[in-house]
Amino acid sequence: MNADSIRELFEQVCRGKLSPDAAVERLRHLPFEDLGFANVDHHRALRAGMPEVIFGRHGGNILATRASHEQLAAVRKKVPKAEYQELARAIVLRRDRKKYGKGIIAVVSAGTSDIPVAEEAVVTAEMMGNDVEHLYDVGVAGIHRLLANRASLARARVVIVCAGMEGALPSVVGGLVGVPVIAVPTSVGYGAAFQGLAALLGMMNSCASNVSVVNIDNGFGAGYVASLINRL
Amino acid sequence: MNADSIRELFEQVCRGKLSPDAAVERLRHLPFEDLGFANVDHHRALRAGMPEVIFGRHGGNILATRASHEQLAAVRKKVPKAEYQELARAIVLRRDRKKYGKGIIAVVSAGTSDIPVAEEAVVTAEMMGNDVEHLYDVGVAGIHRLLANRASLARARVVIVCAGMEGALPSVVGGLVGVPVIAVPTSVGYGAAFQGLAALLGMMNSCASNVSVVNIDNGFGAGYVASLINRL
Amino acid sequence: MNADSIRELFEQVCRGKLSPDAAVERLRHLPFEDLGFANVDHHRALRAGMPEVIFGRHGGNILATRASHEQLAAVRKKVPKAEYQELARAIVLRRDRKKYGKGIIAVVSAGTSDIPVAEEAVVTAEMMGNDVEHLYDVGVAGIHRLLANRASLARARVVIVCAGMEGALPSVVGGLVGVPVIAVPTSVGYGAAFQGLAALLGMMNSCASNVSVVNIDNGFGAGYVASLINRL
Amino acid sequence: MNADSIRELFEQVCRGKLSPDAAVERLRHLPFEDLGFANVDHHRALRAGMPEVIFGRHGGNILATRASHEQLAAVRKKVPKAEYQELARAIVLRRDRKKYGKGIIAVVSAGTSDIPVAEEAVVTAEMMGNDVEHLYDVGVAGIHRLLANRASLARARVVIVCAGMEGALPSVVGGLVGVPVIAVPTSVGYGAAFQGLAALLGMMNSCASNVSVVNIDNGFGAGYVASLINRL
Amino acid sequence: MNADSIRELFEQVCRGKLSPDAAVERLRHLPFEDLGFANVDHHRALRAGMPEVIFGRHGGNILATRASHEQLAAVRKKVPKAEYQELARAIVLRRDRKKYGKGIIAVVSAGTSDIPVAEEAVVTAEMMGNDVEHLYDVGVAGIHRLLANRASLARARVVIVCAGMEGALPSVVGGLVGVPVIAVPTSVGYGAAFQGLAALLGMMNSCASNVSVVNIDNGFGAGYVASLINRL
Amino acid sequence: MNADSIRELFEQVCRGKLSPDAAVERLRHLPFEDLGFANVDHHRALRAGMPEVIFGRHGGNILATRASHEQLAAVRKKVPKAEYQELARAIVLRRDRKKYGKGIIAVVSAGTSDIPVAEEAVVTAEMMGNDVEHLYDVGVAGIHRLLANRASLARARVVIVCAGMEGALPSVVGGLVGVPVIAVPTSVGYGAAFQGLAALLGMMNSCASNVSVVNIDNGFGAGYVASLINRL
Amino acid sequence: MNADSIRELFEQVCRGKLSPDAAVERLRHLPFEDLGFANVDHHRALRAGMPEVIFGRHGGNILATRASHEQLAAVRKKVPKAEYQELARAIVLRRDRKKYGKGIIAVVSAGTSDIPVAEEAVVTAEMMGNDVEHLYDVGVAGIHRLLANRASLARARVVIVCAGMEGALPSVVGGLVGVPVIAVPTSVGYGAAFQGLAALLGMMNSCASNVSVVNIDNGFGAGYVASLINRL
């Protein structure tokens, strides 16, 4: 099965011309390396390392992030059970509800505008078998709201923090917990926010040492990394 | 008195070849517009709007920021009473101790490395006749230290916040007080801090609406603006 | 009341499904920290520090900046008295006309294209209880127009200066007045203006020491900071 | 104990005027929040979350990264047992040799020039109680060397990857392992490497989903994050 | 024939108002220097050095890259035999099928999203008389797929590598072959990919010494350079 | 006449609600400083220094650059004689055909895509009373075409050079002539052209000493400066 | 005479091993194209278009900018009459005092730190046979000083304006005069000045249409362009 036919296969699933089950059946015989697909519309590589979850073989979960309603409609013709997570803009087919994560992943976001990215992290982590708690609207300019939820943070085994604008929240959260913090800069903001660059630079320079960073708006990546950590 | 002779006059003072008093005597007859000097070594314009303080006419205070020990030695030969503020790297001659500010200016800094910039703000505000309180080492990764000093913040009529790296502190402080906050990005940090650019962008995008920003490492400017506000 | 219900509440007001008065009634019992909302469409945090003005409790004023005609229509179904400031693109409901500011805030802009940002500053300052004077079309390439209005500047207790392109106006105005100047870079210009970056950098490097800067196109922030200063 | 005295205390240790033990004795009574020190010479915040390791209370390990030979000499006068890790440029005092990590941390680097950063990660992880394996000189242009060491990668519970220039190594390693990868861009390279910016951008855009990134040359941060993960 | 008339001529061909043959007839009498046309819609200069191929005189091939279906329709009215390469978005008229290249040009791409750029390189090289092999979906996060195709790489006399995101593939390929590698950064990615800038910087800093780079998304240029090399 | 009424006046002319003649009549009594208008749609300041040409008082010429067909239609209702320069996208009303320039202004452009900017320079210079010669499609990759037109360059008293992509043409032209060269970077190109930034930087670093530069795509500015020089 | 021997010749003059007269004697027989030398230490091309002035043939003036005292000493051994312009850091040998310029060139600078660049422009213009007036310390924050010297500006046929920091002065001067303005951004400033980038961007976006710009700190280029204009 060469590259073109794999791509074709993937496109057939996304356009609803082929059921995921049929695709999975064909894919399960593929060698591991053949599963490096591009994402539905933004070409974000869904790495094949955990295919049960992302593009599930053997009856695993299927997740397509950044999906439109049109893509949903096409998928549903073939897979009526496919669901759409509105805020996360994700098509999901949940077939495996087993817990792989050993603790709770907390997903924290600064402003209401950061919620779509945060929800993408949530759905990714959930589809990969984790218990997720979210804590939204706890931006640093209203620090008391964050502190009021400190107990929730303390329960987490890994924390994902999504923030745009100045990207300051991961540093504050990082100082409050003793576990790894995955920071996600978002493109929220205007002017000197430069589409997330300000938040990205802020997070790279976090004075909290337990913070590492993924790409701007990459909620999927944060959920993925947090899931790997939570499985350890 | 043309531009060249003014510059010469200024240089003579800095090199100790002329006493500030003699310079002031000559300068007091100058029209207002002739007092737009460059700073001692970094050419930061010390605006002439408040000459009693910065380059004092009529027996006012004199302040030269970013001054070296060599410059101090030269000045002291002519003006033995000139003092040196080690942390702020400033030469000061305090002749007017009247209070012009109506309240307290709080100067807050994130890390120990931000202290020289913070001290430049402190000495500027003090020389312009203000009561100043400082609150150092209250970075956002240890938010409790900041909150423990909230009473000190609450007393201030204006707050100056100096921070490098991710520049997150002004947003947190801004959310805690109801007064104007002047943010000073510092060039503290390395790598993706890009000599203060990360902190500058962070502060420009502060989610706290009471924050405005001055140039990187511009403790003088922050002290100056805060003094103007405190006089109102 | 958790984050989701607050956000829901806010959205109901914006979409006209709930009257501001009803929302205010529910909000007045909320603790202070729960009022950190995102803006109508650009997610600019309207900080809760002055809720009488921005999202008014207790019969205060309500202001929604960067609002569209569609949003206006929705709001008016519930709140017929809501008005629209065309140039500032703001929905306002003025219920409190008390003056909180102690002096005049002058809003100065360089070119006609900067007027929307300037008007956003004007309406913010007015809604927060200030007397505002504006002075438009006084760009630095026609310096006499600015100088002809120097008396107007001299009356101000705080000055807001909006300028795009080279962002030079705050420096000139800063040299003419002895009060704080809040500079607002605008995204006006093309080519090497880089959507306001040139103006932002220019203002950060102002040779006038009484200038501090807010984000590109952030008329709201400038009006907010100026209002805080004018209340002192 | 206020900020100034804490800082003074820290400086005394670094200059050898006070033994770490004496400092620790004084520090152990401090509240948690008072331990947010700046680093020896680069002001990198050593967060207080794990004080047993970084600035050890109760007989824990002490680590000062980016330390010079002069600093070493000063420290040794007071603490003869302090050792210097040449490649990592770190002063260490190892008093606690207990293992806190549950698996192996692999530290991978692309070129010989990346070794100092990699070694900083190694020493940090070791001082925090981890077994560390390193794998150097396995840049992507000689992919067989990396693949020949795949067994070593497979043993790791967390992988740290240091690379300058194009920063491609984390993507390749990320595709080979199923565990979290912490990527450290280094400032190695010249011209369009822009002091690590090229590597940083490359790593932020990694097509491997298990990669998160810390600041340029931040070996300490990578070792810290990896240690937290390895303790889970 | 002045500049305006040449341009007019070119536009007539693109809009189908003039057959390429007629245009060629008129162009063949032009001096060499008059053939520096802008491209169909992106103004990329199709250099005149090899006019038989790009804008064929004497019955050579004609190639118009980045062409729309509208342009195709217009061309076909005059030249029914013109074909459209869907993936490469190119209009081609193949009249000369002679081989000018002495070996195989391999075109390698990292992800499915890079394929349009890769196909532009393929069609350019084919129209210039080369045997081309392509190898797609061999991104560095799944290194085994690339290695499994090493034999294919070994056959090539020149290799073109297209990659977006971190742009790491040319370094890996460069290490596997002993022939020149032409790297094409693509604008694939989001966030910190900055429209291909991350990939461009990565490729400029390749640790493989046999790599040189063309502009972002410039598949045409890569095919052109590779063809020149393959003719030697 | 305050700023608002002036702006209103200007808008009425642009929308065809007022004839330029009527506007001119009202404007001729205005003091010099009141004529600092923004441009039709891009807010480029048409400086008032030469009002006979740009916004003509006393029967002078009128020029509105970057004008759309809609604006043209509106203007023509009131001023049937207004003409539209298609390539330059300019509305012109030519009433004064006197020559103010003492020599020829040559306008040179590199590629066909640069022609709109070049034509804007041409029409500006013509409306300001100059003889203009243009020389298009003489990019540096086909240097003979430029050299073949050297006589044309030699006749010019000032030369304007428009180029995008690498922006190399001004250096070559600068080396061929002994008169001032005004370089205009254009936003032509893609990828690493960064909307004209590459050309701008190239021109700023020109190795020809007789080159000065205006903003990206600023054909108007180049024509304006060249006209001032040609009047000397 | 090939490139190497020319370079050798040039170096011999700079190091004093050959008298300028002897060099000139040898150079006068060279074809025009052989005179494209690099500058003394910064490789700024001294274009050969006006060799009588810059590297004088036939007894013309000689100018070497950015020269050190060491270079002066070496030159003086061979050419005792060579003089050093301290502020401009230039070695000059004035043999031709004829006036080639038809009017006055005004050189304006904003702050005292801009003077070296301004003086480089002055000496270049003087060596090229122009009457030069300078006007220093007239930064925009003290606009009255500039206005007080308006008569001086009005006399000029061309104006050079040097400014660092926000680079605002050219716009103000441009609005005051009706002649061409050559703007020179300087690297004066700190922090967000980014070594002259802020001033450069500001000048590129000048709202005065009679401004064109040369490279950062390029006083030579400004003097050169102004001289060409003044000869017309």
Add this chain to the structure above:
Amino acid sequence: MNADSIRELFEQVCRGKLSPDAAVERLRHLPFEDLGFANVDHHRALRAGMPEVIFGRHGGNILATRASHEQLAAVRKKVPKAEYQELARAIVLRRDRKKYGKGIIAVVSAGTSDIPVAEEAVVTAEMMGNDVEHLYDVGVAGIHRLLANRASLARARVVIVCAGMEGALPSVVGGLVGVPVIAVPTSVGYGAAFQGLAALLGMMNSCASNVSVVNIDNGFGAGYVASLINRL
């Protein structure tokens, strides 16, 4: 032989503690992948693909670029025959004088300051067995010098072009030849040259289609790529 011992071996050669021959003897038994060394002082990877030339096994040539006189002295103690190429700053030991290249490689440079980079390309190409012709001081502002040497260019099978400042030369050369052009941006220039960034961007946007680019100042890489091409 692990990484540390290989690195040690390499350092011994560079410091003259081990003869290249002895090192080669030990290295010849190493597997291919173990030869990915960092360069002498700039860590530029000397890829192992052509070890006979760069770090010669079996009596091949040895080349160490960017070497200091100190390194030379150390090497000469062990290898008296090692020579130093002053302009290229390279240590060379030439033992194999066989020609591997099939044609001439032309190395062209714009200004005298670009010569060190050009010479690095020359020595690399020569050590890899090529006939090299160089053509210096042919910058685009003196286009006749370049054209006068067109015959020399016409003889070349591959052309390397080194240029700083605006980086325009590759486009002009590319238009004159029909063979591949390798462009090398140099860090020559000041101000807006931004250490070679301007030249790099210029070259990436070359309007000549036969140009590909290597890193700033990477003369070695250009020589290497050109050599590979010339062997075909």
